[in-house]
Amino acid sequence: MMSRFRKYSAGFLLLILIPQTLVAQQQGAEQVKQLESDGIERTEQGRDTQQQVDAMHGRSRNLVDEYYTHLKLVEGLQLYNTMLGKQLTSQREEIELLRSSISEVAVVSRQILPLMARMVDGLEQFIELDVPFLLTERRHRVAKLRGLMLRADVTVAEKVRRVMEAYQVENDYGRTIEAYKAKLQLQDASFDADFLRIGRVGLLYRTIGSDEVGYWDSKQNTWEPLANSPWLRHIEQGLRVARQEVAPEMISIALDPTQEIVR
Template identity: 30%
Template sequence: MSRLSKRSTLAAALAGAFMFAGSAAFAADPLVSSQDVEKNINDAAAASQAKIDKLSDQTRDLIGEYRSTVAENDNLKIYNDHIAKLIESQQAEMGRYNKQINNITKTQQGVVPLMYKMIDTLEKFVALDIPFEKEERTQRVQKLKDMMEDSAVSTSEKYRRILEAYQIEVEYGSKSSAYQGVLPVDGKQLSVDFVHVGRVAFLAMSLDQKNAWFWNKETKAWEKVGDEYITSIREAVKLARGQAAPNLMKLPIEAPESAE
């Protein structure tokens, strides 16, 4: 075979080989593309499923929060209704208290002037009464007057103390008491035993028990009594001090005035 013919044959063979190789490569490309597409689809599906799962979890969380919010809202509504009823009850109670305070204020406006009048009356009574235990009784009235200006003492307590002072004055009329004091006699201050028998008689006896006097309510002065009364007045002093048993006594007592 000629050299030219050999070259032609070799060229033909190489061309055939190249064509076969190109055909094989062309035939393999569709398979590779199909696998890539399937992989992409699977990846997309997985990503979508992940998003769906995430949205599902978020939805469950939102539903839980919603239910919790609804339950809390119901509880708050019940609590608010309860508070509203309490406030309504308290407002009604405050209204009653305000009414009571107004009534108390009105009562005080009437009671306070009355208390001042009672103290003035008591002061005049002590001044005009038989002067037994005069200093103690006068001081008691003065304390009542000072008390009225003391804001630390309630109105009810002031009224109670005034009534107590009146009660003490009432009891003086049904009991006897004896105490030592000074009696002005002939320009001298004589130590004596004073004794009052209720408001019937107010007497004085010298400490040596030799002289005695009685308070004359008409003249509002002390008058000396005769010796016939000394023993009885001595017994009256002992009786008032609890040193003798009750007994009949002859005392200088003024006859009651006849009613006209």
């Protein structure tokens, strides 16, 4: 009896335990699925979070790069401003120097202009006392200088240059020979003549048509005639040399009628 009861009891317990085991397994499976679902969800959340972190890192990196770029730009601008500051300082100094120079130029100009006027006067006197060659041209040059001195639209530097240029032209006359045509005034008569200038030491003429020859006597300040022979031949040769019609050669010219001609 007891043995049968025990068998029934064990069977009953087995019937009770089997459903509980199935329930436990089912619950375990559901828990596993829930864990898997939770794991997947956390994984997806982690992936989303990582993507957000990566995006934030990328933006942070871009901000850092942009910051360094602007920092370099600022450094460049600071260096540029420093250089500009030095340039401005230099320009201010230059401006002050120019202002000082301008004031000095005004003083110098007030001194130079009277000097230039005296130089023009001296040049005019020199021409009138000099050997009388190219008088029309030389007097015209002096007249132009006088007009130039009165012009307000011409700088002082240009006036100085023109006066010095005129002096240089007069200086060059002493180192050259020249042949030119002009009017010869002898007493009350005027003749067309060829003139031969040899520096400032000799000025001779040959009248056109009559072939009369003569020279300027610097001691007497007058024109003196010469005998046609042999002076005409020598003066004609000198005229050809001065006009570059023949090759340069030694010529005999009467600089002083008391001297003999060297043939």
